[in-house]
Amino acid sequence: MANPKVMKSNIIEKQSTTSITLEVDPEIANWMVGEIPANRSQCSLYLDSGGGKAWLSLVDAGVYKTNTSYNKIEELIIETLKIETLDVNAFISFGPGDGGTDYKILSSLLEPIHYIPIDISNVLLLRSILKLRDIAHIPFGILGDFEEGFSFIRNKLEKEVNAPIIVSMIGNTLGNLDINENPLLANLAGFLKKGDYLVLHVSVYSQSWEFKSDYWVQKENHTSKMRQWIAQGISRKTNKEMEEVLRNYAELEITERIHSDIPNSRSINFSYRGDKILSIRRYDWASFIGWIKQNMDPFEIIREGYFIEGDRETGSACILLKRS
Ligand SMILES: C[S@@+](CC[C@H](N)C(=O)[O-])C[C@H]1O[C@@H](n2cnc3c(N)ncnc32)[C@H](O)[C@@H]1O
Numbered sequence: 001m002a003n004p005k006v007m008k009s010n011i012i013e014k015q016s017t018t019s020i021t022l023e024v025d026p027e028i029a030n031w032m033v034g035e036i037p038a039n040r041s042q043c044s045l046y047l048d049s050g051g052g053k054a055w056l057s058l059v060d061a062g063v064y065k066t067n068t069s070y071n072k073i074e075e076l077i078i079e080t081l082k083i084e085t086l087d088v089n090a091f092i093s094f095g096p097g098d099g100g101t102d103y104k105i106l107s108s109l110l111e112p113i114h115y116i117p118i119d120i121s122n123v124l125l126l127r128s129i130l131k132l133r134d135i136a137h138i139p140f141g142i143l144g145d146f147e148e149g150f151s152f153i154r155n156k157l158e159k160e161v162n163a164p165i166i167v168s169m170i171g172n173t174l175g176n177l178d179i180n181e182n183p184l185l186a187n188l189a190g191f192l193k194k195g196d197y198l199v200l201h202v203s204v205y206s207q208s209w210e211f212k213s214d215y216w217v218q219k220e221n222h223t224s225k226m227r228q229w230i231a232q233g234i235s236r237k238t239n240k241e242m243e244e245v246l247r248n249y250a251e252l253e254i255t256e257r258i259h260s261d262i263p264n265s266r267s268i269n270f271s272y273r274g275d276k277i278l279s280i281r282r283y284d285w286a287s288f289i290g291w292i293k294q295n296m297d298p299f300e301i302i303r304e305g306y307f308i309e310g311d312r313e314t315g316s317a318c319i320l321l322k323r324s
Contacts, residue, residue, distance in 0.1 A: 020129055021140040025152040028120060028143055036237055040178050041276045043120045043145070045233035052123020054229040059098045061225050069309060073316045074101055077170060077201050080303045080318040083108060086197060090114035090165045091136070092157065094146050095173040099128030102168070106136050116161065118142040118153055147179050150187040157191070166197040172316075175202050175265075175281035182261040182295070189296055192323045198299065201318045204306050205266055205282040209313040211256045216268055216280055219252070234272045245272065262291045285317045292319065300324045 031037075036044050045051055083091070083105055093102050096117040106115060115136035117128040125141045132138060139160060144153045157165075167188060174181055188198060215221050222230070227249055228242075234252075235242040253271045260267060264284040270277045285306045292301070299321040306317030 020126070020133075020138075022122075022125065023140050023142045023144070023156050025142070025144040025149045027149055027152075028145055032122070040147075041237055042176050042178055042233075042278045044237035045229060045278060046119070046121040046124060047236060048121075049123050050232050050236060051229075052121040052127070054225075054232045055121070055124065056098055056127060058225045058229050059100065069316075070101075072307065073201070074104055076305055076307060076316055077101065077199070077318050078105060078108065080305055080320050081105060081166075081168075081199055082303070083166070084110070086166060087195075088113060088164050088166045088197065089162045090116060092161070092165055092167045093117045093128065094167060094169045095119055095171065096128035097124055097171055099124075099131035101170055102128060103131050103135070105168075106132060109135075112136045114139060114161065116141065116157070118144055118146060120145050146184060146187075147177055150184070150191075154187070154191050163193050164195040164197070165192075166199060167192065168199045168201075170199070170201040172201065172203040172280070174200055175283065176279060178279075180259060180261045185296065189299070189323075194323055196323045197302070198321045198323075199318065200321075201316065202288065203280065203282045204285045204288070204308065204315050204317045206308045206313045206315070209266070209282070211266070211268070214268060214282075214314065215312055217254050219249075219254070222249075230270065230277065234275065234277055237277060238272065238275050263287045282314055283317065288317065289319070292321070296321060298324045 032048055036047065046055055090113060091106060093115065096102050096119055099117065112135055115132050115138050117125055119125040122143055125143055129138055129141050142153055142156055146153060177184060192198060211217060227246060230252065231242050231245040231249065234240065234245045251272060255269050256267065257269050258265060258267050259279065260281050262283060264287040266282045268280045289304065302320040302322050304319040306315060308315035
């Protein structure tokens with residue numbers, strides 16, 4: 001890849017007319033035109049135009065971002081990251097969503113770097129590319145699965161991207177994975193090279209947190225956009241009509257059953273008539289850091305921070321690691 005620092009003017013002038021290159025994992029293409037594997041569930045919330053658009057409609061309506069104090073979260077991420085101080089050639093976004101936070105992060109740079117979004121949703125991948133194409137050089141995006149399709153992603157990145165890089169996973173995506181945290185973090189640890197960075201943003205809980213009082217556990221907090229997003233995911237996973245799922249939303253079961261590789265985590269699990277749909281894991285921050293220190297060798301913690309919102313007893317945490 002060319003040096004991003006000398007490409008700035010080209011990027012700004014040419015991006016709106018250049019084509020968009022997507023690298024598509026054929027396995028995910030199969031999911032898009034067929035069934036989602038039985039062991040996978042939360043990706044049904046984002047797959048295809050239905051999932052991607054339902055997520056965008058949630059985000060665009062300000063529901064997701066307002067409900068989780070997103071401004072405060074973004075400040076925490078930007079402060080932990082201080083990207084302008086890092087010597088990186090490329091920002092690799094694992095699960096960019098609408099690209100809004102990535103846009104804020106990369107706008108703080110005086111000169112554009114390379115940006116490569118990786119997502120399981122074609123709609124979210126395109127949205128993030130369209131959002132960032134005027135402030136970053138985007139050689140391609142990857143439609144892939146970072147849980148079971150890591151080797152596809154790794155092959156593309158290893159061939160095309162110059163070190164040092166930063167990999168980001170923002171929006172508690174780590175806390176939603178179907179197959180716990182360790183397999184993905186181990187893959188990342190094996191892939192990142194000396195001088196590369198990893199930034200993780202996750203959800204945390206305070207000592208006074210109680211399952212039954214959690215914002216997401218209380219169904220009366222679920223706005224119509226949240227219900228539509230969840231219902232279309234259930235519909236995609238189970239082949240039931242979305243309208244029917246919405247009518248029977250009371251049957252959405254929300255239970256506490258902990259499944260996490262990181263000690264003292266809490267999980268909120270959503271299922272519908274026996275089909276699992278989503279888990280939201282929240283972490284005890286001290287335990288999270290302890291796990292990282294033990295399991296992410298040889299990574300050094302550069303910065304970390306968290307906040308708890310008193311009225312929710314939940315909050316956000318962010319950690320920046322560097323491979324030494
Ligand atoms: C909770 S959203 C977070 C979005 C964004 N980072 C933010 O903070 O607003 C999770 C994102 O990760 C993507 N995603 C979830 N699981 C994935 C997987 N296994 N492989 C690739 N992308 C995935 C979703 O499509 C979505 O864009």
